[in-house]
Amino acid sequence: IELAKRQACHMAVDENLPKSAKVIGIGSGSTVVYVVERLLKKPGIENVVFLPTGFQSKELIVSNGLRLGDPDCYPDVDVAFDGADEVDANLNCIKGGGACLFQEKLIAVLTKRLVIVADSRKNSEKLGAYWVKGVPIEVVPMAYTFVLRELKRLGCKEPKLRMGAPGKAGPLVTDNGNFIIDANFGLIDKPEELFKQIKLIIGVVEVGIFSQMIQSAYFGNPDGSVTVKK
Ligand code: DER
Numbered sequence: 001i002e003l004a005k006r007q008a009c010h011m012a013v014d015e016n017l018p019k020s021a022k023v024i025g026i027g028s029g030s031t032v033v034y035v036v037e038r039l040l041k042k043p044g045i046e047n048v049v050f051l052p053t054g055f056q057s058k059e060l061i062v063s064n065g066l067r068l069g070d071p072d073c074y075p076d077v078d079v080a081f082d083g084a085d086e087v088d089a090n091l092n093c094i095k096g097g098g099a100c101l102f103q104e105k106l107i108a109v110l111t112k113r114l115v116i117v118a119d120s121r122k123n124s125e126k127l128g129a130y131w132v133k134g135v136p137i138e139v140v141p142m143a144y145t146f147v148l149r150e151l152k153r154l155g156c157k158e159p160k161l162r163m164g165a166p167g168k169a170g171p172l173v174t175d176n177g178n179f180i181i182d183a184n185f186g187l188i189d190k191p192e193e194l195f196k197q198i199k200l201i202i203g204v205v206e207v208g209i210f211s212q213m214i215q216s217a218y219f220g221n222p223d224g225s226v227t228v229k230k
Contacts (some may be wrong), residue, residue, distance in 0.1 A: 027082025096136025143203020
């Protein structure tokens with residue numbers, strides 16, 4: 001799987017890094033590490049500013065000696081590379097498996113081009129087919145009970161508050177100080193519509209459905225080949 005991820009990331013960088021790139025967004029998760037690995041080999045990369053999508057992403061930038069920026073100072077991103085939990089036939093994505101979906105979506109709306117990198121497990125026809133943990137939803141802590149109730153009203157049988165990792169009693173807390181609810185809606189025929197319905201629930205900060213935001217997706221296959229969706 002790691003070789004597959006690496007192949008996908010190297011091709012994604014080689015095919016999508018504009019020569020004039022000044023600001024690059026770096027996503028979260030285990031796959032995007034190989035994007036940074038490739039970028040480090042590009043001449044002039046020391047002059048590029050990198051925007052993170054969360055604490056882990058920031059650490060990845062800083063630990064590789066790359067220049068760190070933030071959206072306040074660098075609101076125009078030339079290209080962003082990020083992982084995903086599932087990508088359907090129309091380049092809609094479920095994101096948020098790593099609980100970084102809010103900052104990921106902020107970078108997604110700031111960038112001219114958003115490129116997804118993943119292994120073949122994420123390459124799907126319809127959202128919900130592979131990623132069965134549910135749509136990740138970032139919520140304001142004091143509203144989570146209300147949001148759980150509204151998600152049931154929308155048809156989710158058992159929305160779940162995401163609990164912290166072992167050694168952390170209580171729910172996971174995001175980089176922004178919020179909770180995550182995972183809501184399984186089964187196969188998602190109309191991602192854009194579901195996104196809008198969830199987003200309107202009071203207390204919802206952001207929804208891990210990225211609809212019509214991705215320009216291309218690179219999937220590493222076990223045989224070392226790469227499938228590209230555009
Ligand atoms: O949370 C996210 O959307 C991340 O991009 C993440 O889920 C991708 O993780 P992976 O690259 O480790 O599969």
